[in-house]
Amino acid sequence: MISVAKRVVLCADEESLRNPQLLGLEESNLQAVSWIECCATAEECRRAARRDGIEEAWVVSCDDMEPLNVAAALKYDDPCKKVYLACAVNNGSLASRASLAKVDGVLSQACFADRFVFAKSLWGERSQKVGHEEEGSSFDCGEGCGKEPGAQAANGATARVEADECESQTFLGLDASAQSRKERRRVSKEGAGTVVAVVGASGGCGKSTIASLLASLCARAGLVTLAIDADLQFGDMHRMLGVHEPVRMDEVVANPSLMTRLNEDAKSTGKPSLIAAPARLESSEEIAGELPDIIDAARGDYDVVVACAGAFWSEIHARLIESADSVVFLMDARPTSLEATVHAVELCARMGLATSGFVYAVNKHERESLLSAVDASCALKGSTAIELSNGRRDVEELLGAGFVQEFIESKNPLTDETVALLERILSDEQVKRVSQSLSSKSRRGRLFGRKAKR
Structure with a gap:
């Protein structure tokens, strides 16, 4: 024939x-x-x-x-x-x-x-x-x-x-x-690291701050941790983590062997390794499609992977949320920030993206704030939300200058509240290790000769 x-x-x-x-x-x-x-x-x-x-x-x-x-x-x-x-x-x-x-x-x-x-x-x-x-x-x-x-x-x-x-x-x-990647993760997820996405629907709500704290707290507890700055245009996590010459995402795409070096650094230093945003803005769209594969590659080598997205919602958010085990959805204490959050969550639901794994947090909360966790919960149709304190000048002076460990050692309540956030994300054993790492090391009550803000 x-x-x-x-x-x-x-x-x-x-x-x-x-x-x-x-x-x-x-x-x-x-x-x-x-x-x-x-x-x-x-x-x-x-x-x-x-x-x-x-x-x-x-x-x-x-x-x-x-x-x-x-x-x-x-x-x-x-x-x-x-x-x-x-x-x-x-x-x-x-x-x-x-x-x-x-x-x-x-x-x-x-x-x-x-x-x-x-x-x-x-x-x-x-x-x-x-x-x-x-x-x-x-x-x-x-x-x-x-x-x-x-x-x-x-x-x-x-x-x-x-x-x-x-x-x-x-x-x-x-x-x-993306469906194929999801199937691969379903097969290999057992024993793999936890991937946490930090997102928000409004600018200035503190995504980089919280992501840096989450990653640093995990690394401090002995968990091998990778931070990924998925704000591919204006990411600044390298500044908060005090990494002066970071490995950038476009470099990892061009040379995957850098992942091995990052993993070795995370194990030897006890600090989170970092894949920073590309140095050139025009590279962001080109490498956006590589993010899921980078996360998949890191999942088997790290205990925790924390990825932070920017405020402008695009295809990168879909890729990041689809790749994550848990999603920390941040808003700040402004009503406009809550309104933007509701719009973004409705978009996710309308488009069939599961939101059951979202952990909502009202960041920069103060006693006199117009918006509380109760308001957020009502607007989000009963979803639980927590409050994170306004770190005020401590965030600006310490995290802004790359002194994240000094911030953790201070008595700023934002540190303990971030640990409470981790309780919703990590396993009980991992959270226990984070809590022990804080109690076993001295935590200063003064920053540069002044009282820590509460």
Whole structure:
């Protein structure tokens, strides 16, 4: 029998190619499907798509590039070739970006599976007619589900319907590769470190301060700790942690071996190691997609990983929240900060991102503040919130100058309240170690000759 020529290029990460169930398919071996060329990297996919006989390219995920960028590159290489982006989740932003890239369509995971089954029968009928031996299955990404491949929907209406159907299950562009990373973490999470994300919906609410304290308290207790400054544009955690020449995220991306050095430093110094924000602003968007892989790599080498995001919500927040075991959601004592928090949490819920692991805190709280933890709890529909004191000048003079250990040793109540925050995040044994580390070392009551603020 004459073997069937390759008709379709399928780009997916290696794990998904080995386990098609992660793609929502019932196939047991995609590599055995005679008319599909399976690729895991962008270059392999582009090279395969140039071959004669390839009619379509389906991009689900990729080991070394964002799926949308792969799809855009394939369309750039051959504008006449049909290129489709299949993703587990979708939103209006992703659909808009795909449209600008001239991608022929964006399909949900369910529609991808349906079209795969439909095309399996279609390709089978064709192969029988020409005497080819058919094996496996495929999908054709016509603009609508259940239609013959190549059928066009007027004005792209069906493509918009696809996006609308997925919108309630999506958040800021998470894709199938994120789903794959989630599966890998589910398998390897036992015995791995705890990843804590510190986020907030308003600027100036103290995200860097609390993240630096969380990381330093954990390291002080003997927990091997990594701090990641995920405010990729204006992050300043290196200043608060007193790291004058930090290893930056773009450097780690270019040289992954730096992770080993950071881990050794954390173990030898008893201080948190730090991956700082890139020095060049223009690098932030380029390396944003690398954050989940950096966190995954650190998870097995550290007891605790603390990552702090910026105030401007973007795709990086989705990646960070999706990667974290716990999320500390900060607001300050301003009503506007609470309003912004409610908007952000509603966005998460509307887009299908679980918020059950969020720990809410009203930072910079004072007795005369307009906003309390009770107000926050009511606005957040009963979610528990705690209060963190205003560290005042101690934060400015000590943390602002990189003296985080001196701040911890002072009697500023913010330190003990941050330990209470850790009680909601870490295991009982880890919290016990943090508490013992504070009680076993002297804590000064004066800072530069003056009383510590309470």
